[in-house]
Amino acid sequence: MTSVPIPPHGTDRQALGRLIEALDGGADGARYIGGWVRDTLLGLDPQDIDVATRLAPQDAERRARAAQLNTWSSASGLAHGTIGVVIGGRTVEVTTLRRDVATDGRHATVAFTEDWREDAARRDFTINALSADPLTGEIHDYFDGLADLADGRVRFIGDPLTRIAEDHLRILRFFRFHARFGKGAPDADSYAACVARAKDLMALSRERIAAELLKLLAVDGPVATIETMLAGGLFAPVLPEIVATDRLAALVVCEKQAGIAPDGLRRLASLLPEDEKVAEQVGARLKLSNADRKRLVLAARPASAPPEILAYLIGRTSAVDGLLLRGLADDAYRASTCDIPRFPLTGGDLIGLGLLPGPIVAATLRQIETRWVKEGFPGRHRIDDMAQAAVAAAQKN
Known part of the structure; x- marks a missing residue:
């Protein structure tokens, strides 16, 4: 039997135990779900704990409060079955089991269910559909997600074209998860569907595209995946400026040499031409914040001053961006660690x-x-x- 350690590491175990008890966890009324299960099985440190429950969201919230736990909710969250429970300073999302009633490629209308398999079937990839008994840690796997996880295979649940039609963002999610968890070439059927439906990305809000793309670029090794996306024409509909990965590959190496963490926006800059006008256009198209647009523009400028001076003139973050993009690992490290003085005169x-x-x-x-x-x-x-x-x-x- 495959299982995960229970209770989760790094949590307020007593409070989490009260939540699980309140949600009837001992009678299969609640399970740990999705990313927490996947990452724990891989020996990673999950950032979030997600719990699925058979209880309706209002009932789940009422029971959590009765267990003396702080909760939060919104009208939109309740409509989609989700409440938040604050445990040990972090939020545990509790979501009622769901099934899709209608989808339009961007949004889904859901109905609640008590069927664990039905809820698992609406999730995008097999490795994200795993759930764990909160008392024993036993894994429930309806779609061979454990085998895919062991093999480094990211695969849609069901027909890939159908799943992409339900939510077009799954195209980018497929490549992000492959970049993070995949081994070798992507799953052939899933990849072919993403290539065939690449133009569906044009129907998405640019904010959603930007958020998912920046997450993809921030993984440790995104180069091979970006090359695969380029080969399939995935960027052409929304970011035709991206045509090569040479600068991205060099940047990844330079970041490691400097001991500086990956950054999705910096890596996006490496995929664009070194042209301030293009950087501004892309930032506007993706509806980035003013601060992020400015970073893209500054990244396209030559970094010619000493690191400390550059950090003072354009800010530490942009100085590090520019120096790393030009292969200056030592200077980038200096810019990341130097004291930036305050001009003392008024x-x-x-x-x-x-x-x-x-x-x-x-x-x-x-x-x-x-x-x-x-x-x-x-x-x-x-x-x-x-x-x-x-x-x-x-x-x-």
Whole structure:
């Protein structure tokens, strides 16, 4: 019998036990589900704990509160069967068993069920449909997910074309899960379906595409998967700018040399041409935040200043991005660890030295800051000399 350790590591076991008891876990009324089971079997440290239950969401919430547990819910969450239970400072999602009533490629209308297999069948991949008894750890596997997990195979449950028609985002999810868990070439039937339905991605919101793509790029080794996607024309409908993986491959190596964690947005920048206009266009198309758009644009610029100065001028994150993208692992590490000073002067300091208020104050302050940065952030004595000299020069003019 395959099983997982119970209770989950790193949780408030007493509180989690109260939740499981409240949900009738001893009578198969609740199980651990999905990613937690999959990752635990692989010896990974799951980030989230998800529980599935036969109880209706309102009943699950009422029972959790009766067990003196803090809960949260929303109208949308309740409609889809999900509540949150706060245990040990983290949220455990509790979701009622469901079946799909209608789907349109983006959203699903669900009905609740008490059938564990029916709920498992609506999940996307076999390795995500595993569930575990909360008391014994025994694994329930309806679609050979254990074998797929052992073989490093990501495979749709049922007909891949049908599953993609239900939710087009599953195309990108397939490649993300293959990048993370797959071994060798992707499952042939699943891959063929993704290639055939690539244009379905155009029907998705750009925010959903961006979120899933950035998760994919942030896995440890995304290069082979991205190459497979390129070969199948997966990027053409929404990101035709992506045509090669050379810079991505070099970036992955450089990140490891510098000891800097992978970053999906930085890796996206490596897949784009080194062109600020293109970076801005892609950021806008994917509806990224203003901060992320700025990062993409800055990543397309040459990183020519010393690491410490670059970190001061454009921020630590963008400095690290630019240096890694140009293969400068040592400089990137310096930028990631250096102390970034605060410019110690204000306009009031210059007025105190005799400079008359007005636009000249800001202009003089910028001149002093530029010189201070160029000299490598000298100390207070030197900057006072700079200020006095600048004020004297401004007064003469």
